Amino acid sequence: MSTPNRSFLAQNPSVLWFLGFLGLFTLLVTVFSEATGTGVISTSFVKTLGKILCLCLIAIAMDVVWGYCGILSLGHFAFFGIGGYAIGMWLMYARTEGIVADSLAAQAIPPTASELSDAVASQIFGVVGASEFPPIWAFAHSLPLQLLMVVLVPGLLALVFGWLAFRSRVTGVYLSILTQAMTLALSLWLFQNDSGLRGNNGLSGLQNIPGFEETPQALISIWFFWASAAALGLGYVLFAWVVSGKMGSVIRAIRDDEARVRFLGYHVESYKLFVFTLTAIVAGIAGALYYPQAGIINPAEIAPIASIYLAVWVAIGGRGRLYGAVLGTVFVTLASSWFTGGSAPDVNLGVYTIKWTDWWLVLLGVSFVAVTLFAPQGLGGLVDKLRRKA
Amino acid sequence: MSTLLELSGVSVSFDGFKAINNLSFQIGEPELRAIIGPNGAGKTTFMDIITGKTKPDEGRVIWGDKNISLLGLSESQIAREGVGRKFQKPTVFEAQTVRENLAMALKNPRGPFDVLFYKKTKRGAERVEAIAEQIGLTDSLTRLAGELSHGQKQWLEIGMLLAQEPRLLLVDEPAAGMTPAEREKTTEMLVEAAKTRAVVVVEHDMEFVRRLNCKVTVLNEGSVLAEGSIDHVTSDPQVIDVYLGR
Numbered sequence: 001m002s003t004p005n006r007s008f009l010a011q012n013p014s015v016l017w018f019l020g021f022l023g024l025f026t027l028l029v030t031v032f033s034e035a036t037g038t039g040v041i042s043t044s045f046v047k048t049l050g051k052i053l054c055l056c057l058i059a060i061a062m063d064v065v066w067g068y069c070g071i072l073s074l075g076h077f078a079f080f081g082i083g084g085y086a087i088g089m090w091l092m093y094a095r096t097e098g099i100v101a102d103s104l105a106a107q108a109i110p111p112t113a114s115e116l117s118d119a120v121a122s123q124i125f126g127v128v129g130a131s132e133f134p135p136i137w138a139f140a141h142s143l144p145l146q147l148l149m150v151v152l153v154p155g156l157l158a159l160v161f162g163w164l165a166f167r168s169r170v171t172g173v174y175l176s177i178l179t180q181a182m183t184l185a186l187s188l189w190l191f192q193n194d195s196g197l198r199g200n201n202g203l204s205g206l207q208n209i210p211g212f213e214e215t216p217q218a219l220i221s222i223w224f225f226w227a228s229a230a231a232l233g234l235g236y237v238l239f240a241w242v243v244s245g246k247m248g249s250v251i252r253a254i255r256d257d258e259a260r261v262r263f264l265g266y267h268v269e270s271y272k273l274f275v276f277t278l279t280a281i282v283a284g285i286a287g288a289l290y291y292p293q294a295g296i297i298n299p300a301e302i303a304p305i306a307s308i309y310l311a312v313w314v315a316i317g318g319r320g321r322l323y324g325a326v327l328g329t330v331f332v333t334l335a336s337s338w339f340t341g342g343s344a345p346d347v348n349l350g351v352y353t354i355k356w357t358d359w360w361l362v363l364l365g366v367s368f369v370a371v372t373l374f375a376p377q378g379l380g381g382l383v384d385k386l387r388r389k390a
Numbered sequence: 391m392s393t394l395l396e397l398s399g400v401s402v403s404f405d406g407f408k409a410i411n412n413l414s415f416q417i418g419e420p421e422l423r424a425i426i427g428p429n430g431a432g433k434t435t436f437m438d439i440i441t442g443k444t445k446p447d448e449g450r451v452i453w454g455d456k457n458i459s460l461l462g463l464s465e466s467q468i469a470r471e472g473v474g475r476k477f478q479k480p481t482v483f484e485a486q487t488v489r490e491n492l493a494m495a496l497k498n499p500r501g502p503f504d505v506l507f508y509k510k511t512k513r514g515a516e517r518v519e520a521i522a523e524q525i526g527l528t529d530s531l532t533r534l535a536g537e538l539s540h541g542q543k544q545w546l547e548i549g550m551l552l553a554q555e556p557r558l559l560l561v562d563e564p565a566a567g568m569t570p571a572e573r574e575k576t577t578e579m580l581v582e583a584a585k586t587r588a589v590v591v592v593e594h595d596m597e598f599v600r601r602l603n604c605k606v607t608v609l610n611e612g613s614v615l616a617e618g619s620i621d622h623v624t625s626d627p628q629v630i631d632v633y634l635g636r
Contacts, residue, residue, distance in 0.1 A: 246508045249490045253483045260481045263441060264554065265469035265500050274502040 008241060015240045018323055019233055026229040033225075035218035043218045047207075047293045050225035052333050054290035057232045059317070059325040061279035061286070062310050064239050067319030068248065069275045070255030072172075074307045075179030078186050079154035079280040081302035083287030085190075086153060088203035088297050089137060090146035094210035096123050097141075127201050134196030150288040151281050158280030159273065166269040166276075171258070180304050190299035202298025206291050221293065228289050232326075235282050239322055242278070251275055252320075312368050318380025327379045336360065392455070394419035394588045395558055400439060400449030401612075409435040410446065411612035419557060422584035424599045424620075425592045427609035428633050433592045434478075436609065437560050441475050442468040454557070470500060474556030478563045480543035484536030488527055488546055491535050492518045495550035517553065525549040525579065541572035548579055559589045565598040577601045596624075608633065 009016055029049055032040040041049075058080050065071050100119045104111045111119070122131035139145035165178055193199035209220055242248065251271060253261045258268050291297045309332075317328020338344055339360040347354040356363075371378055397415040401408065410432045417423055427433055438444035440451065442465040451460040453471060460468055469475075482491050496514055498504070522528045525545040530538065535546055544564060551559055561580065565573045580602065583589055593599050599606060599620060606623050608615040610633065616626045623629050 242506065245506075246493065247502070247506045249486060249494050250505055252485060253494060256483055256485060257481055259443075259465075260477075260483075262465040263469050263475050264495055264550070265466050266505075267464070267466045267500065270502050274506075
């Protein structure tokens with residue numbers, strides 16, 4: 001064990017750069033936020049920034065699985081959504097239980113445990129016409145167990161799905177379609193009222209953290225922002241480590257010529273499964289941090305289009321470089337909120353007026369095609385060019 | 391010299407076409423062997439069967455001192471048993487450096503977690519240096535494999551095979567597209583490698599085979615037509631008829 005950490009960071013100066021930028025950014029947001037600073041940045045914008053950090057985290061996971069290992073997964077948002085649902089179940093349960101317990105406390109006879117549980121259930125599931133907890137809510141009362149689910153459920157789903165797909169040597173566009181089918185199936189299942197997760201209503205009120213009812217949202221938002229920044233920093237270091245050494249060498253080789261890697265004696269399927277599962281777990285964690293900031297999760301979040309956006313971010317940012325994924329995500333999500341938020345001026349062409357709220361997706365699609373055709377290295381490729389000149 | 395690999399009665403057909411027809415073949419350790427034959431004689435299919443890419447319809451493929459069958463093993467298991475394969479088109483990982491290519495091929499545990507927690511060792515670095523020396527790429531270790539010339543890529547691939555420390559090396563048309571000087575060097579490498587292991591060279595080029603100066607097996611229509619020294623097989627009327635006479 002000859003100082004592996006130092007040599008790792010020495011070999012990967014981009015990791016230090018990234019951590020430096022992230023730290024500075026976090027500091028600036030903290031200083032200008034409402035809760036801990038001057039208040040220039042509104043609480044809702046702090047939440048937006050925190051959410052973008054979570055999206056960056058799933059984007060670097062996507063970059064590892066696609067940009068480095070060559071698996072174009074169009075289903076990673078399913079794992080993100082599962083992470084969100086897992087934490088959302090606890091948030092909703094614990095908060096509803098608190099409210100119900102308060103309202104029943106006024107009664108002359110204190111409620112029994114089962115009365116309390118029934119009241120909580122009908123409160124949560126009344127909207128889909130049910131009044132009992134479905135079996136998948138068995139651990140919802142416990143924060144540690146639900147946190148475990150954030151990691152376990154996406155991990156196990158990815159492990160089983162990946163094992164079946166990779167073992168049958170499904171690759172390329174067929175694998176992409178299969179992952180797309182997985183996320184679509186999950187989304188359709190969640191849309192049903194009897195899925196046990198409130199159908200198309202989803203889980204809501206997730207911004208209210210049980211036990212912190214008196215804490216202002218301004219403060220909670222900055223906590224989540226910090227947690228998201230920390231998770232992104234850790235995730236970046238983890239993935240940079242995975243893709244740097246011999247592991248990175250092997251997975252890039254799998255991307256470029258998997259048959260050759262097999263003849264070198266590597267069991268390609270195990271490597272793909274490892275990368276697919278690890279990135280799914282990180283996606284789950286990113287989702288668990290995202291949805292409390294968004295406040296609501298519903299099955300539409302898991303629709304196939306979300307995972308396609310993810311691929312677009314990574315492609316625009318530049319595949320095969322982690323900071324590229326971050327650049328692409330930040331750039332596209334900020335541009336998206338500017339164009340669709342109504343602040344982009346309409347373009348009057350005389351015969352037709354381009355309203356960006358309608359035309360943003362067209363613009364995004366055109367940029368995606370343009371990047372693919374003319375700048376396959378994406379935004380990250382520009383950074384590389386500048387660095388080489390410097 | 392003991393038998394390392396034995397194929398007996400192997401047949402395989404694709405859509406009714408018999409690519410390999412009741413083929414029997416043996417190679418010892420160490421040994422250098424050349425395989426020649428016209429197009430469609432089954433040379434590539436022969437290698438596909440040994441490396442596990444193609445499963446034969448019938449026949450046996452027996453390997454090593456313990457006489458295990460290779461038929462039940464996957465490609466990567468067969469590679470770990472000690473079968474290395476060089477493809478006709480040089481297939482090196484062009485986006486990675488020569489050193490990374492060689493390091494990946496070095497004989498080491500191959501599981502994902504072994505690789506994830508792999509620590510660079512002095513011994514490994516020395517092995518890479520030694521192989522680079524052997525294949526004449528010492529000065530190119532930090533270059534990307536994609537920047538190498540065609541001949542250098544072929545050597546890098548041979549180097550990767552040597553790094554795997556295989557007991558059997560299957561080499562498909564190593565001399566294709568090489569300059570005379572490059573051919574000479576390739577011949578030397580293969581002859582050197584065959585001193586300690588079995589090497590099977592599939593080649594079209596008679597001159598190259600003659601320089602290897604080894605036993606030759608002639609394949610035709612999926613089975614062995616003749617076997618022996620180059621002079622012996624080139625004077626065989628049947629061989630002249632199907633192959634050389636054309």
